[in-house]
Amino acid sequence: MTNALSLYLDALRFGAAFVVFVSHYVAERYTGGLFWQAMPYGRTAVLVFFVLSGFVIAWVTETRERTLEDYTLSRLARLYSVIVPVFVVTAILDGLGMAIDPANYGPESHLSLTQALLGYGLSAVFLGESWTLNVVPGSDIPYWSLNYEAWYYVLFAAAVFLQGGRRIAALVTAALLAGPKILILFPTWLMGVAAWRWRASFPAQRGARLCVFGPVAVFAALEALGGQQLFRHAETPWLPFMYSPYDYLVSALVALFIMGLANMRLTEPRLAVVRAIRWLAGTSFGLYLLHRPLLDFFGTVIPGPTHGAIHRTLLFGFALGGSLGLAHLTERRKGSLKSWLRSGLDAIRRKPRQAALERQNLS
Numbered sequence: 001m002t003n004a005l006s007l008y009l010d011a012l013r014f015g016a017a018f019v020v021f022v023s024h025y026v027a028e029r030y031t032g033g034l035f036w037q038a039m040p041y042g043r044t045a046v047l048v049f050f051v052l053s054g055f056v057i058a059w060v061t062e063t064r065e066r067t068l069e070d071y072t073l074s075r076l077a078r079l080y081s082v083i084v085p086v087f088v089v090t091a092i093l094d095g096l097g098m099a100i101d102p103a104n105y106g107p108e109s110h111l112s113l114t115q116a117l118l119g120y121g122l123s124a125v126f127l128g129e130s131w132t133l134n135v136v137p138g139s140d141i142p143y144w145s146l147n148y149e150a151w152y153y154v155l156f157a158a159a160v161f162l163q164g165g166r167r168i169a170a171l172v173t174a175a176l177l178a179g180p181k182i183l184i185l186f187p188t189w190l191m192g193v194a195a196w197r198w199r200a201s202f203p204a205q206r207g208a209r210l211c212v213f214g215p216v217a218v219f220a221a222l223e224a225l226g227g228q229q230l231f232r233h234a235e236t237p238w239l240p241f242m243y244s245p246y247d248y249l250v251s252a253l254v255a256l257f258i259m260g261l262a263n264m265r266l267t268e269p270r271l272a273v274v275r276a277i278r279w280l281a282g283t284s285f286g287l288y289l290l291h292r293p294l295l296d297f298f299g300t301v302i303p304g305p306t307h308g309a310i311h312r313t314l315l316f317g318f319a320l321g322g323s324l325g326l327a328h329l330t331e332r333r334k335g336s337l338k339s340w341l342r343s344g345l346d347a348i349r350r351k352p353r354q355a356a357l358e359r360q361n362l363s
Contacts (some may be wrong), residue, residue, distance in 0.1 A: 001059050004266035007274060009258070010281030013052055017284040019045040020142060021291045021320065029104070030299045030315060032307030040228060043242060044250055046145050047188055049288075051254040053149055054156075054192020061160055062196075068161040073345070075153050077338035078285075079146075085330045086289045087120060090138040093297040097139075104300045109139045126150035131179035132237040139296045142288055144241075151178040152189045181240050188251035195255040199262040211260025215253035222249070279328075286327020287320075294319040 023042030026035045065071040094109055102110065111119070119135040122128045128135045129147035136143045151174060158170035175183060222230070231244035240247075268274060298318045304311040 002266070004268050005262055007268060007277055008261055008266055009052060009056070011277050012048065013284045014277070014280040016045040016048040016052070017287045020288055021323070024292055024295060025316060025319065030295055030306060031312045032305070034312060047247060047251050048254050049145065050149065050185065050189045051192040051195065051251050051258065053152070054189040055196045055258055057153065057156060058193040058196035068157060071157055071161065073338050073341050076341060077334050079150065081334040081337045082285050082289060082330045083124070085326070086140065086286070087124070087137055089290060089326060090140050090293040093293045094138040097297040097300040101300045105139060105296055108136060108141060123147070127177070129181055130177060131181070134237065139293050140289060141292050148182050148185055149189070151182050152186060155186065156193070180238055184243065185240055185247065188247060191251045191255040192258070195259045199259050208260045208263035211256045212264060215257040219250065219253050282331045283324045283327035286330050287323045290323040290326055291319055294322045
């Protein structure tokens, strides 16, 4: 993983988060359907996240996180350093917005207190999409994909760090908890793992360029022909929403694109651009999870019709700016949370040793 490749992947990561933001912003309830054609690409961006996540996780487990402990602490810190603040912000904004105008909120927000607490509780342990469940924390619809990604982390860790019976038991248990909806999209995440593992098998430069520009051309051609509409979408709670075989095709194209990048001679832009990309990439996770509650809230409090230019501009600025600002604050907590988790784990380990020493002294 060179600095240049890392930078390009950071740009891809933020780009995917921004596409998800735009795909929700252009909805009828926020902007009167401005550029509604962008709405389907939110799902495409989530698939980019899955493939990119698999690629990066495969890299870190080969280089920096070589033990189950390091891997687990890093994943927990990465997830909960953002999730906890997101839950707090979502609950506050939903409460205020619903008090002002509940009609501006979707059905996911019109729940009893028990149902709302259940949504937050199941989401906190990534069970919101297990089997036929479909719950999210408040108005934070994009959280659905985090239920998938968290279980992909668990399944991958069981396969890589455990052996024998423990590996089988962990895989079976995780699969049963995750359920079929989550498992059926697991191959999209594994394509990212494969892209990392097989990146060196591609012929240099000429093959790399083909892998970068070929998938882009194929995707553009598929979209011109109808994209997702070329495939049947099954309507059943046992499958992911809007699921179709197109998900695998898009993910394969993304994996090939990343493999091509990994084999190209990439040039880095000037330092100011590098810093901007790194900063924006650091906000990607928070932007993804925070933008929907902010869109709902500001869409409620900003005056004027949704199709008005002032309303659209203010909503875009406040929702995007608020997401980036809050995301930057939460991202800074990741390192400290990992240190706190490691200290807690060390303290738990010391207690049995201290007890054993005390027993020896007494005897």
